[in-house]
Amino acid sequence: MRSPAVSATGVCRTLAGTPVLDGVDLEVAPGEVVALLGPNGAGKTTLLRVLALLLRPTAGRIALFGLDAADAPPVLRRRIGWVGHESACYPDLTAAENLAFYARLFRLDDPARRVADALAWADLAGTGRRPVRAFSRGMAQRLALARAFLHAPDLLLLDEPFTGLDREGVARLQEKLAALARAGHAVVLATHDVDRVHPVATSTAILHRGRIAWTHEGAAEKTILAAAWTTVVTTGTA
Amino acid sequence: MRDALVILKKDLAIEWRTKESLTSVFVLGVLLTIVLTMAHDAPAASAPGLVPAVLWTSFVFTGLLGVQRAFLLERENDCLAGLLTAPIDAGAIYLGKLAANLVLLTATQLVVVPLTGLFLHVDLLPVLAGLCLALLLGNVGFAALATLFAAVAARTRAREVMLPLLLLPLLVPLLIGAVSLTRDVLAGGLAEAGMAVNVLAAFDVVFGVAGWLLFAYVVRD
Amino acid sequence: MRRLLPAAATLAMVAALWMVFLGVPTESEMGVVQRIFYFHVSAAWTAFVAFFVVAGASVAYLRTGSPGADRLAAASAEVGVLFCTLVLVTGPIWARPIWGVWWTWDPRLTMTVILWVIYVSYLVLRAFGGADEAVRRWAAVLGVVGVLDIPIINVSVRLLPGIHPAVIVRREGGSGLADPTMRLGLAVSVVAVLLLAAWFVSLRVRMQRVADEAAELRRLALAERGEVA
Numbered sequence: 305m306r307s308p309a310v311s312a313t314g315v316c317r318t319l320a321g322t323p324v325l326d327g328v329d330l331e332v333a334p335g336e337v338v339a340l341l342g343p344n345g346a347g348k349t350t351l352l353r354v355l356a357l358l359l360r361p362t363a364g365r366i367a368l369f370g371l372d373a374a375d376a377p378p379v380l381r382r383r384i385g386w387v388g389h390e391s392a393c394y395p396d397l398t399a400a401e402n403l404a405f406y407a408r409l410f411r412l413d414d415p416a417r418r419v420a421d422a423l424a425w426a427d428l429a430g431t432g433r434r435p436v437r438a439f440s441r442g443m444a445q446r447l448a449l450a451r452a453f454l455h456a457p458d459l460l461l462l463d464e465p466f467t468g469l470d471r472e473g474v475a476r477l478q479e480k481l482a483a484l485a486r487a488g489h490a491v492v493l494a495t496h497d498v499d500r501v502h503p504v505a506t507s508t509a510i511l512h513r514g515r516i517a518w519t520h521e522g523a524a525e526k527t528i529l530a531a532a533w534t535t536v537v538t539t540g541t542a
Numbered sequence: 543m544r545d546a547l548v549i550l551k552k553d554l555a556i557e558w559r560t561k562e563s564l565t566s567v568f569v570l571g572v573l574l575t576i577v578l579t580m581a582h583d584a585p586a587a588s589a590p591g592l593v594p595a596v597l598w599t600s601f602v603f604t605g606l607l608g609v610q611r612a613f614l615l616e617r618e619n620d621c622l623a624g625l626l627t628a629p630i631d632a633g634a635i636y637l638g639k640l641a642a643n644l645v646l647l648t649a650t651q652l653v654v655v656p657l658t659g660l661f662l663h664v665d666l667l668p669v670l671a672g673l674c675l676a677l678l679l680g681n682v683g684f685a686a687l688a689t690l691f692a693a694v695a696a697r698t699r700a701r702e703v704m705l706p707l708l709l710l711p712l713l714v715p716l717l718i719g720a721v722s723l724t725r726d727v728l729a730g731g732l733a734e735a736g737m738a739v740n741v742l743a744a745f746d747v748v749f750g751v752a753g754w755l756l757f758a759y760v761v762r763d
Numbered sequence: 764m765r766r767l768l769p770a771a772a773t774l775a776m777v778a779a780l781w782m783v784f785l786g787v788p789t790e791s792e793m794g795v796v797q798r799i800f801y802f803h804v805s806a807a808w809t810a811f812v813a814f815f816v817v818a819g820a821s822v823a824y825l826r827t828g829s830p831g832a833d834r835l836a837a838a839s840a841e842v843g844v845l846f847c848t849l850v851l852v853t854g855p856i857w858a859r860p861i862w863g864v865w866w867t868w869d870p871r872l873t874m875t876v877i878l879w880v881i882y883v884s885y886l887v888l889r890a891f892g893g894a895d896e897a898v899r900r901w902a903a904v905l906g907v908v909g910v911l912d913i914p915i916i917n918v919s920v921r922l923l924p925g926i927h928p929a930v931i932v933r934r935e936g937g938s939g940l941a942d943p944t945m946r947l948g949l950a951v952s953v954v955a956v957l958l959l960a961a962w963f964v965s966l967r968v969r970m971q972r973v974a975d976e977a978a979e980l981r982r983l984a985l986a987e988r989g990e991v992a
């Protein structure tokens with residue numbers, strides 16, 4: 305039996321004095337796509353950053369692929385792909401240059417081909433010498449996603465990945481996520497956009513006031529979700 | 543370290559593309575040299591004695607400006623998070639940024655040093671080797687500490703003030719050593735270099751290593 | 764421990780005051796003013812010790828994240844700056860009657876100024892570095908770097924040109940006390956000032972811990988009511 309991709313117990317994290325995460329328990333198996341829902345301020349972004357090993361938890365334990373993540377060892381970071389609110393791409397370089405840079409940092413073999421494939425997926429092959437600064441919001445988002453997919457990570461942590469994407473972009477992302485899940489990669493996707501994540505989610509979780517307040521196997525229907533949401537807000541759990 | 547080299551090349555590529563810091567640092571360097579030369583009222587005969595002070599004052603201020611940009615460029619689009627999620631050591635980021643800062647400092651000095659020689663009526667060619675040594679030792683020490691604290695200052699609110707505030711007191715021994723060595727070298731070339739070389743070398747080694755080890759604590763949350 | 768330290772510090776200070784003003788003989792060359800030397804040197808040593816404590820506590824904080832270590836570092840830095848300021852104040856008071864100048868850039872005084880500025884910048888970073896809790900880590904890094912700089916500063920200040928040679932001779936000769944009573948006086952003063960500083964640090968650490976706990980309680984209370992601090 306393979307170890308879960310993510311095994312988080314009692315994860316807490318304080319930011320500027322306030323406890324943003326207050327005891328998160330989360331388990332994600334390989335091949336799962338978890339839709340992480342919750343209002344603004346629930347802690348979704350912070351949780352993803354903690355799982356991406358960008359932030360150390362102030363309490364609790366995190367194990368990724370069965371390995372203790374406390375010291376953020378490079379061997380784990382190699383297997384994680386993270387997309388935050390910003391593209392993490394240098395505005396004065398071109399898309400190709402950005403991807404080539406990350407390909408080198410991740411020590412990928414055949415970097416040129418992988419960069420070309422990533423650009424093709426993101427429909428950015430034609431940008432040539434245009435710096436990222438000149439990209440539209442949608443283009444920047446596709447580049448950010450391409451950057452995360454570049455090294456074929458076993459765990460993907462995506463924070464509002466559908467932002468800025470047009471219908472075509474959304475479809476492409478959904479297709480990619482479904483393919484990744486089939487291939488055994490794990491995905492945790494934080495979003496407001498229930499409709500867009502619905503087709504790909506294999507489970508749903510609601511994050512409220514720093515805790516996982518509700519989980520559901522499979523993608524949750526809107527009605528179920530709405531009911532769960534009201535319960536969570538009024539009682540704190542569901 | 544290979545990763546450090548990758549980061550260095552990336553920084554240089556960005557710098558070359560925009561020439562943003564390069565230009566502002568160059569211009570500032572030249573301006574400072576002019577202002578400092580104007581500001582003294584020493585007669586022409588004793589002007590050469592001012593060279594070490596003018597040079598290093600100007601380098602410190604241009605260096606402070608240049609070094610800030612190394613981390614400001616990582617703040618756009620949260621690129622630092624991109625670096626931190628990559629499987630590289632924080633030390634590699636430090637070395638890469640340090641090297642990039644060194645390149646920028648040296649490039650500025652290529653212009654400012656001859657200019658200073660011109661304005662203060664000093665022939666620098668005979669002492670060029672010694673001068674280069676002084677510059678190298680001083681630059682490495684400066685960059686070692688400046689890279690470490692620029693990463694700190696970049697995340698504070700009053701960052702333009704915070705960097706000089708934190709850095710300048712720590713740099714005093716480096717400045718003393720650099721000015722002293724420059725003065726010795728101008729007096730009689732490499733042969734005249736005395737204890738100042740040891741001071742500078744010690745500074746470079748101690749803070750190069752300390753910076754490399756401590757950088758992770760500055761940059762990783 | 765809590766009661767022992769203030770009692771010990773008070774006793775030691777009384778003993779030191781007695782020694783310095785009554786116990787030791789007047790120095791032949793410099794006269795009565797020389798008596799300030801005992802506190803000047805004691806304050807200098809104490810400041811040094813405080814800065815080393817800052818470095819040690821900073822290393823501990825970086826490695827363990829212990830808030831106690833952080834509080835100790837902050838308190839030691841404050842007390843260190845206090846005694847460093849005393850050194851810089853007593854220095855001129857001593858210098859003026861002896862050398863006729865308020866200030867001189869002799870190696871030891873110069874080093875004290877530089878250290879003072881370094882640790883003042885430490886305090887500024889803590890005070891104005893912003894709400895980001897990483898500030899404590901950065902301050903710890905500064906605490907370590909500051910101490911590493913001390914030996915280098917020590918050597919580099921000797922490179923400064925134009926130091927009045929007579930000054931060096933006199934200052935260097937300052938700690939070579941011939942009279943055994945004077946040596947005793949110095950020892951007592953050093954111990955007394957160190958104990959005093961230790962007492963100040965312990966008070967400050969306790970103050971900070973209480974403040975931290977109060978803030979935590981306040982936050983919990985507000986959270987209970989559904990509000991955010």
